[in-house]
Amino acid sequence: MPAQQQHDQQRLAHEAMPLDEGGPTRAPLAGAGAGSQAATEAAVQAAARTGGVRISNVSKSFGTDESRTLVLDGIDLSVGMGEFVSVIGPSGCGKSTLLKVIAGLTDADGGEVTVDGNPVSAATKNKMIGLVPQSPALMPWRTVLDNVTLPMSVNRGANGGRSMRDPVELLESFGLGHAIDKYPAQLSGGMQQRVAIARAFVFDPSVLLMDEPFSALDEMNRDQQRMGLLDFWQSNRKAVIFITHSVPEAIMLSDRIVVMAAHPGRIAEIIDVDLPRPRSVDDYATDEFRDLEGIVRAKLRAVMEPGAADAAAGGTGETR
């Protein structure tokens, strides 16, 4: 195999490498074969219950037998189909580790993760999970189009029969139609990150995992990218789990915000973002947005400085 192709395959190994070669393990539909209306209805309801991402009692520790550190402790979270959930919390609370467990890049010590009812091993094998890392990780010697089509060539025939997106159309949707023949070094940081997001959509995944994708960008660029993502997601609703350190970003994008506490990492609060959609940059200035900012910041202060909760949240320590 030519060296470049080998390198590409290694870089994308996580996309290609199922943890379990056991084949698709989609739960059988209730009543399949019975042919009755009731059985069909039961199947539809069962599918609805298992859709999206389900994280049940997940724990993870690092270290040796002599000295282990518990990093995730009993994480329970469901993210429905088409729901946008952000995860925010102090540095080191385990946000990236949680994303890696969901993506099948690291094994949990205990608990279970399913994607549309499938265990992670089957979900990764069938390309049901799209991952956008913190840095775009583009191949500098490949054009924008070749970077986006790379998962297709590396994983040819390994998508469990899922439909694939037209890469040129995808790039056009992200405002990159003019850049398909350019190389990553010829693009701004924001454009590079958009290429990485477009690449994650190639297999039309059920769930999109995003680990601080805009953190390296300046504030203006960052705002532009997050509104672009929001526009695209509005018409391509996926279950999204989005890690961020920015409270306004979490509010602008999300249906719910998960606030994590550290040592060990656990879910401290889940806050509903009941702002209407579609959203725009004008929303930053509304009273509702600012109220939510206050609530999320108070909860963050509470998990970072236990004891400050009551003062920060007006005496109750409550969020909503």
Ligand SMILES: Nc1ncnc2c1ncn2[C@@H]1O[C@H](COP(=O)(O)OP(=O)(O)OP(=O)(O)O)[C@@H](O)[C@H]1O
């Ligand atoms: N492979 C590993 N081996 C040992 N410890 C690890 C490993 N990966 C993560 N950790 C530890 O697990 C803890 C959680 O790390 P993680 O990167 O998930 O946190 P985070 O919340 O994403 O942090 P940040 O916000 O700074 O990115 C940290 O203490 C980290 O040092």
